[in-house]
Amino acid sequence: MIRSGTKGRILDIIFANGTRICALLVFLIIVAIMVSLLAGAWPALKKFGPSFIISSQWNPVTEQFGALVAIYGTVVTSIIAMLIGVPVSFGIAIFITELCPVWLKQPIATAIELLAAIPSIIYGMWGLFVFAPFFGDHIEPWISDTLGRLPVIGPLFSGPPLGIGVLTAGIILGIMVIPFMASVFRDLFEVVPSVLKESAYGIGATTWEVIKKIVLPYTKVGVVGAIMLGLGRALGETMAVTFVIGNADRLETSLLMPGNTISSSLANQFTEAVGEIYTSSLIALGLILFLLTFMVLALAKYLLIRLTLKEGVRT
Amino acid sequence: MNGLRNINVSLYRKRRIVNFLILTCSILTTLFGLFWLVWLLATLFFHGFKYLDLSVFTQPTPPPGESGGLANAIAGSVLITLMGVLLGAPVGVLAGTFLSEYAIRSRIAPVIRFVNDVLLSAPSIILGVFVYEIVVVPTGHFSGWAGSLALALIALPIIVRTTEDMLKLVPNTVREAACALGAPRWKVTVSIVYRAARAGILTGVLLAIARISGETAPLLFTALNNQFWSSSLNEPVANLPVVIFQFAMSPYEDWQNLAWAGALLITISVLMLNIIVRTFLRTGK
Numbered sequence: 334m335i336r337s338g339t340k341g342r343i344l345d346i347i348f349a350n351g352t353r354i355c356a357l358l359v360f361l362i363i364v365a366i367m368v369s370l371l372a373g374a375w376p377a378l379k380k381f382g383p384s385f386i387i388s389s390q391w392n393p394v395t396e397q398f399g400a401l402v403a404i405y406g407t408v409v410t411s412i413i414a415m416l417i418g419v420p421v422s423f424g425i426a427i428f429i430t431e432l433c434p435v436w437l438k439q440p441i442a443t444a445i446e447l448l449a450a451i452p453s454i455i456y457g458m459w460g461l462f463v464f465a466p467f468f469g470d471h472i473e474p475w476i477s478d479t480l481g482r483l484p485v486i487g488p489l490f491s492g493p494p495l496g497i498g499v500l501t502a503g504i505i506l507g508i509m510v511i512p513f514m515a516s517v518f519r520d521l522f523e524v525v526p527s528v529l530k531e532s533a534y535g536i537g538a539t540t541w542e543v544i545k546k547i548v549l550p551y552t553k554v555g556v557v558g559a560i561m562l563g564l565g566r567a568l569g570e571t572m573a574v575t576f577v578i579g580n581a582d583r584l585e586t587s588l589l590m591p592g593n594t595i596s597s598s599l600a601n602q603f604t605e606a607v608g609e610i611y612t613s614s615l616i617a618l619g620l621i622l623f624l625l626t627f628m629v630l631a632l633a634k635y636l637l638i639r640l641t642l643k644e645g646v647r648t
Numbered sequence: 649m650n651g652l653r654n655i656n657v658s659l660y661r662k663r664r665i666v667n668f669l670i671l672t673c674s675i676l677t678t679l680f681g682l683f684w685l686v687w688l689l690a691t692l693f694f695h696g697f698k699y700l701d702l703s704v705f706t707q708p709t710p711p712p713g714e715s716g717g718l719a720n721a722i723a724g725s726v727l728i729t730l731m732g733v734l735l736g737a738p739v740g741v742l743a744g745t746f747l748s749e750y751a752i753r754s755r756i757a758p759v760i761r762f763v764n765d766v767l768l769s770a771p772s773i774i775l776g777v778f779v780y781e782i783v784v785v786p787t788g789h790f791s792g793w794a795g796s797l798a799l800a801l802i803a804l805p806i807i808v809r810t811t812e813d814m815l816k817l818v819p820n821t822v823r824e825a826a827c828a829l830g831a832p833r834w835k836v837t838v839s840i841v842y843r844a845a846r847a848g849i850l851t852g853v854l855l856a857i858a859r860i861s862g863e864t865a866p867l868l869f870t871a872l873n874n875q876f877w878s879s880s881l882n883e884p885v886a887n888l889p890v891v892i893f894q895f896a897m898s899p900y901e902d903w904q905n906l907a908w909a910g911a912l913l914i915t916i917s918v919l920m921l922n923i924i925v926r927t928f929l930r931t932g933k
Contacts, residue, residue, distance in 0.1 A: 341832035341834075341835070342832065344832065344834050344835075345832045345833050345834050347834075348833070348834035348837070348838075349750055349833065349834070351742055352742045352743065352745045352746035352749070352750055353746050353750065354742075355738075355739045355740075355742035355743040355746065356742075356743040356746040356747060356751070356756075356757075356760045357756075357760075358739055358743065359739075359743055359760055359763055359764050359767060359804065359805070359808060360756075360759065360760055360763050362767065362801065362804075363763045363766055363767055365778070365782070366770070366774070366775070366778045369778055369781040369782055370774070370777070370778065370781075372781075373777070373781050420677060421677045421680055421681045422681070423677070424673060424674040424675075424676070424677025424678055424680075424681070425674075425677060425678045425681050425682075427671075427674040428674045428675060428677075428678040429678075431674075432671060432674060432675065441678075441682075443926070446922075447919055447922055447923070448685050448689075450858055450859075450918055450919065450921075450922045451862070451915055451918065451919075452861075452862020452863070452864070452889070452914055452915070452918060453862070453864075454862060454864045454889055454892055454893060454911070454914075455688070455692060455862070455911050455914070455915055456688065458892065458896050458907065458908075458911055459688045459691060459692065461896060461897075462691075462695075462896070462904070463687075463688075463691050508681075508684045508685070508688075511681045511684070511685070512681075512685065515681065539663055539664065539666075539667035540667055540670075540671060541666060541667040541670040541671065542663070542667070544670075562769070565769045566769075568771070569769075569770070569771025569772070569773070569774070570771070571771065571772065571773045571864070571865035572864045572865055572889075572893070575893075576896070576897070596771060596773045596865065599773050599776075599777065599865075600773060600865060600868055603777070603780075603868070603869055604868065604869060604872070615777075616777060616781075619773070619774050619777045622771055622773075622774060623770060623771070623774050626769055626770060626771055627766060627769075627770075629769075630765060630766060630769045634762070634765075
């Protein structure tokens with residue numbers, strides 16, 4: 334009896350510490366990632382200094398490297414993706430939760446969740462073979478004829494219709510984040526208690542007013558989080574972008590021209606890079622990307638904490 | 649009185665019009681979103697099925713201009729993914745157990761949770777670079793093990809998160825009842841709590857498999873690719889995502905056709921996994 338008690342206690346200690354070690358392992362992995370990225374990026378950072386971030390040169394032959402083109406491409410494609418993805422997935426979520434007939438609700442919701450699981454390489458391949466030729470033949474000439482003629486924003490939309498380029502990559506990214514964000518938005522909107530919505534409908538609110546005054550305030554914490562998650566995905570996405578961005582290391586004003594993102598530079602050049610400085614510059618790009626997604630996540634967490642504190646107790 | 653009524657009528661009309669416009673926009677955006685996705689799936693199935701035949705499953709990847717299949721890539725993918733899950737799942741389940749069962753008043757739990765979220769949101773290509781630095785550079789060659797490790801790092805945070813969530817759903821009274829019978833803590837966890845949350849934990853693992861089986865970016869620098877059958881995980885291993893990437897980017901048409909077939913295979917298996925998870929969750933409850 335006593336024996337089994339001590340045996341149980343020993344197993345208890347082993348099990349408890351085993352789980353603790355595994356949890357600490359997660360922490361150690363992140364530390365190791367930071368350390369190895371810093372160590373790998375160090376030669377490049379030492380050689381180029383802070384100007385690495387603002388230099389738009391990327392020349393493997395003369396070994397002059399700067400991150401500006403890749404950072405610009407990453408940020409711009411993500412912004413385009415968010416401009417497309419957020420309103421569309423928002424509209425889809427509203428449609429599913431408020432407008433759609435009941436029999437259609439589950440099929441559409443399931444379809445969107447399944448689409449969110451499709452690997453990004455499929456989106457990239459479709460973009461390269463189907464979307465980019467179509468876009469280059471039919472949409473881009475129109476864009477450069479109309480938007481390209483406008484003052485101020487004109488230069489952004491002028492240039493030859495190549496099909497592949499920064500704008501195409503942004504659109505593919507946008508299409509890719511739609512199912513992901515729409516299914517998160519839908520989950521959020523579903524948890525709003527019907528009593529709240531029904532009370533608003535009961536005093537004569539229209540559907541839009543219910544969404545604006547009841548659903549959104551109730552779910553704003555989650556909505557902010559979902560947008561940030563989508564942004565994080567868009568920033569770090571590799572395959573969907575690599576296929577269609579054109580892999581050019583020049584800084585172009587026009588969105589129709591090929592460019593590069595951090596992740597597509599890595600995917601295209603990492604295994605081919607020769608020389609310490611070249612590899613190290615690519616790892617430095619990776620470090621910047623890691624910090625960028627980390628900041629987006631930290632910002633999301635901070636906003637969520639602020640919003641929940643302000644909100645008071647929810648019953 | 650009359651004036652007031654007029655104002656109300658115009659206000660009412662305005663509210664109705666705004667409502668109508670917004671709801672129309674919502675329907676249009678839904679159609680817009682679904683349009684792309686349907687287009688994507690339609691082309692994928694159209695091209696994929698056209699080139700999907702038996703030789704895809706029986707023959708290894710061909711040099712350009714010759715006929716062949718994807719057999720070695722399929723086998724390699726399955727192997728790397730399985731190894732990745734076998735590496736990631738035990739650590740993930742135990743870490744999730746710690747967060748849910750042992751770290752209730754612990755101060756490191758929020759830190760671990762945050763770090764896990766960082767790992768979850770870290771771009772997969774960064775994990776590839778990391779594994780390249782710590783495995784490929786020291787050993788001097790690309791290997792299937794490096795690929796599995798990179799995939800394990802992607803699976804890990806997913807499994808930690810779902811395990812914690814699922815264990816938290818187990819009512820406390822169940823734990824208390826087991827403790828009251830004199831069961832030690834580990835036994836409560838292993839034979840009571842795990843059993844109650846079995847379906848949920850398995851769901852997390854399956855979702856992680858679905859996620860990593862299509863991952864391409866981290867494999868580019870770790871498992872690389874191999875045109876032939878690989879005899880061990882110690883050398884570069886052919887795998888579907890990287891083969892698709894290389895073949896699709898190539899100028900040879902028969903390679904591109906094989907890429908379509910491979911893309912269809914990956915999509916179908918990922919969708920199947922997700923559907924299994926769904927039905928599993930429904931019957932498990």
